[in-house]
Amino acid sequence: MIAWAQGHWRALTATLGKLAANPFNTLFNSLVIGVALALPAGGYVVLDTLRDLSGGLSGDAQLTVFLDLEAKPADAADLQPKLRKLPGVASLRLVTREQALARLKQTEGMGDVVASLGFNPLPDALVVTASDSSEDTINKLVADIKALPKVARVQVDSAWIKRLGALLRLGRLAVVTLASLFAAALVAVVFNTIRLQILTQRDEIEVAKLIGATNSFIRRPFFYLGALQGASGGIAGCLIAMFGIWLLNRPILEFARLYGSEFQVRQLPPIDALAVISVAGLLGWLGAFLSVSKHLWQIEPK
Amino acid sequence: MIEFNAVAKRYPGGHQALHDVSFGVGDGELLYLTGHSGAGKSTLLKLIPAIERVSSGTVLVNGQNVSAIRRNAVPYLRRNLGLIFQDQKLLYDRSAFDNVLLPLNIAGFPHKEASRRVRAALDKVGLLAREKANPVTLSGGEQQRLCIARAVVNRPNILLADEPTAMVDAQYADDIMQIFTAFHQVGVTVLVATHDDGLIARHPGRVVRLEQGTAVQ
Numbered sequence: 001m002i003a004w005a006q007g008h009w010r011a012l013t014a015t016l017g018k019l020a021a022n023p024f025n026t027l028f029n030s031l032v033i034g035v036a037l038a039l040p041a042g043g044y045v046v047l048d049t050l051r052d053l054s055g056g057l058s059g060d061a062q063l064t065v066f067l068d069l070e071a072k073p074a075d076a077a078d079l080q081p082k083l084r085k086l087p088g089v090a091s092l093r094l095v096t097r098e099q100a101l102a103r104l105k106q107t108e109g110m111g112d113v114v115a116s117l118g119f120n121p122l123p124d125a126l127v128v129t130a131s132d133s134s135e136d137t138i139n140k141l142v143a144d145i146k147a148l149p150k151v152a153r154v155q156v157d158s159a160w161i162k163r164l165g166a167l168l169r170l171g172r173l174a175v176v177t178l179a180s181l182f183a184a185a186l187v188a189v190v191f192n193t194i195r196l197q198i199l200t201q202r203d204e205i206e207v208a209k210l211i212g213a214t215n216s217f218i219r220r221p222f223f224y225l226g227a228l229q230g231a232s233g234g235i236a237g238c239l240i241a242m243f244g245i246w247l248l249n250r251p252i253l254e255f256a257r258l259y260g261s262e263f264q265v266r267q268l269p270p271i272d273a274l275a276v277i278s279v280a281g282l283l284g285w286l287g288a289f290l291s292v293s294k295h296l297w298q299i300e301p302k
Numbered sequence: 303m304i305e306f307n308a309v310a311k312r313y314p315g316g317h318q319a320l321h322d323v324s325f326g327v328g329d330g331e332l333l334y335l336t337g338h339s340g341a342g343k344s345t346l347l348k349l350i351p352a353i354e355r356v357s358s359g360t361v362l363v364n365g366q367n368v369s370a371i372r373r374n375a376v377p378y379l380r381r382n383l384g385l386i387f388q389d390q391k392l393l394y395d396r397s398a399f400d401n402v403l404l405p406l407n408i409a410g411f412p413h414k415e416a417s418r419r420v421r422a423a424l425d426k427v428g429l430l431a432r433e434k435a436n437p438v439t440l441s442g443g444e445q446q447r448l449c450i451a452r453a454v455v456n457r458p459n460i461l462l463a464d465e466p467t468a469m470v471d472a473q474y475a476d477d478i479m480q481i482f483t484a485f486h487q488v489g490v491t492v493l494v495a496t497h498d499d500g501l502i503a504r505h506p507g508r509v510v511r512l513e514q515g516t517a518v519q
Contacts, residue, residue, distance in 0.1 A: 003410035010407065207391050210353070211452070212381035213408045214374070301353055 008220065015224040019232075026232065029193060033186050033233025033280065038240035040179035041268060041276050045245060047171050049265045050164075061130040061138050062157040063145070066123045071150045076124045082148055083126060088141045090131040097122045123152060183283055186233065190226045190287030197225060198295045210301045222292050223285055230284020234277035242268050303329045303460065303491050304350060306517075309359035309369075311345050319345040321515035323359070327493060332486040334502050335495040337512035343495035344388065346512065347464050350493075351380045363460070381409055384453035384490075386463035390445055392437040392452075398424065399433040402452045409456060423455040427481055443474030450481055460491045467498055479505040 019026045065083070067076060076094060083092055100122040105111045130141055142154045198205065205218055249264050256263035268276075304327040311320040319342045327333050335343050348354040349361050349369070356369040368379060393401055402423055406416040424430045427447035429440075437445055446466060453461060463482065467475035475498065483505055486492045496502070502509060511518045 003412075006412065007410055203391070204393055204395070207393060208404065208408060209377075210351070210380065210385060210387070210391065211405045211408060212377045212379075212456075214377045217377075217408055 007217065011220040012224050015221050015228060018221075018225065019228060026229075029189065029229055030232040030236040032189055033230065033284075034236025034240050036182040036185050036189075037234060037237025037276060037280055038244065040175050040182055041237055041272075042241040042244050043171070043175040043178065045241065045268050045272070046265055047168060047175060050171075051168055052266075053263070061132070061162075063128040063130065063138070063141065064155045064157055065126040065128060065145055065151055066153040066155070067125065068150050068152045069123050071124055073124070075150045076126070079126065079148060079150060083128060083145065086141065086144050088131050088137045089128055091129045093127045095125045095127060097124050100125060183279075186230060186280060186283045187287040187290070189233075190229055190284045191291040193229060194222050194226055194288045194291035195295055197222065198291070198299070202299055205296070205299050206301045209299070215296070218296065219292050222296075223288050226288020226291070227281045227285040230287070231277050231281035233284070234280030237280065238268060238273040238276055242273075303327055303331070303364060304493070305360075305362040306346070306349075307360045307362070309346075309349065309361060310357045310515075311342070311349065311354065312357045318515060320512075323512070323515070323517045325510050325517050325519065327491060330486070330489045330491055332483070332492045332507035333494070334507055334509045335493060335512065336497060336499070336502070336509055338497060341512040342515050343497075343512055344464055347462050347493070347495055350460075350462055351383050351385060352376045377408075381405070381456060382458050382460070384456065384458040384461040386446075386449050386453045386461070386466050388464040388468065390449050390469075392445060392448060394436060394438050396436075397434050398429060398437055398440065398448050401437060401448060402455050405452060405456045419455055419457075420451075423451040426454070426484075427451045443470045443477065446470055446474070446478055447481070450478070454485065454490075458490070461485055461493070463492070463494045465496055466494060467496060467501060472500075475501055476504065 065079075067079070073096070076096070080092060080094065083089055097120050101114065101120045104122070105114050128141070128145070130138055138156060142156065145151055145154050208218055245265050245267055253262070253264055306323050306325055309320055309323040310318070312318045323342075323346065335346060337343055345354060349356055350363055352368050352371055359369070360367050361369045363379070364382070366379070371379060393404070399420055402420045403416060406419060411419070421430060421433070424433055427450050429444060429447055429451060432440060432444065437448060440448060446469060450463075450466070453463075461482070466478055466482075470478065479501060482492050482494060486507075492507075494507075509519075
């Protein structure tokens with residue numbers, strides 16, 4: 001057990017030594033992998049931020065039913081039970097014209113406008129949440145509501161949320177595709193690095209086999225090399241992604257402030273960075289495994 | 303200790319290196335394997351650590367039939383043998399010390415014990431002062447002695463040497479044979495393939511002669 005652990009420790013330190021002995025090779029290999037990983041990692045963070053942003057908004061379909069301007073409070077009260085009875089209505093909330101006006105007054109810049117009007121231009125409104133957001137249900141509900149008395153207009157509010165949702169799903173697909181492609185690239189890069197390493201260590205491998213090295217003894221340093229190469233690429237990728245986000249955030253904030261928002265893309269969370277690094281390490285190991293399986297058996301002492 | 307029974311070896315491509323070889327090597331014996339080049343000496347030696355496999359017949363090493371040994375058992379067989387190769391197979395990317403250390407690393411020796419054994423082996427072949435040197439900077443005789451140190455550092459009970467004196471002049475050859483004789487005297491079985499009859503005359507031992515792929519005692 002101790003010998004086993006010592007064997008691994010020796011392989012690990014020898015591999016680290018080998019990486020340190022060729023700092024430029026190591027650096028550039030890490031950079032290649034890092035650039036490949038930074039794109040999906042950064043894309044993932046941006047998407048995540050956007051999803052959080054839209055998550056505060058309900059994805060359920062909402063309809064606003066505007067009543068006639070002439071409608072009396074009694075009419076609104078009359079309409080409510082009728083609406084509740086319609087199929088597809090989950091909940092109902094009344095916004096009276098007075099409440100609507102009060103809210104409008106609070107909106108920046110609108111207070112003066114409203115005051116100058118001298119009368120309330122807003123109708124009573126009923127906010128209906130649909131039980132499901134399928135297009136059929138919504139269309140039927142809109143038709144049903146329009147048929148009710150004193151209803152002036154029905155507005156479907158959640159269409160843009162659906163659009164955003166669809167856009168985010170598209171973005172996620174793009175990120176997943178990108179990540180898969182670059183994962184394959186990572187495996188290929190490590191595969192090739194290990195192949196070259198096996199070739200340069202051909203003599204050593206042959207001698208080791210001749211003096212009693214087991215296959216696992218010979219493979220072990222290559223697995224470490226692949227995993228370390230992948231992980232160092234993962235670290236480089238995270239740093240590049242973080243730097244990119246930091247670079248982007250300044251103009252994004254300036255832009256968002258024009259709209260009175262403090263929106264910023266959040267930095268890559270440590271747990272996700274750790275996930276990127278471990279997955280990169282695992283992929284590196286996979287590349288090394290494939291390369292070793294393919295190339296090592298060709299070296300048999302004669 | 304080592305026993306060849308009706309061993310034949312035909313290489314892929316049709317070259318018949320060994321026809322029908324039968325002989326034994328006793329425990330602690332010093333045995334010369336002679337014959338002109340191409341007689342099959344190297345092939346015969348390669349059968350013992352299962353670098354090559356017999357086409358027919360059996361090779362027994364310490365009672366184990368190495369002609370039918372499983373692939374994953376081969377490394378453990380080789381750890382009990384000291385091999386000295388005709389082309390030396392030293393590694394020129396590391397020091398003499400690290401060359402000798404390799405078999406112990408493979409066998410999983412703890413570092414302190416391994417260092418002690420490496421120095422002991424280098425001392426035995428007279429290279430202790432050159433432990434930090436790269437093998438490239440060593441003379442031919444020194445390189446050959448380094449090979450011997452690497453072969454014996456594991457303390458094997460069988461030592462196999464393929465033309466160990468081919469690359470060195472007569473005086474160094476005698477030095478090398480003296481090292482082998484010393485191991486033989488402490489009970490190690492030593493099998494030396496050589497075509498140098500003068501060497502055999504100066505360091506006597508049993509001789510097995512290979513002629514056209516068969517053994518002549």
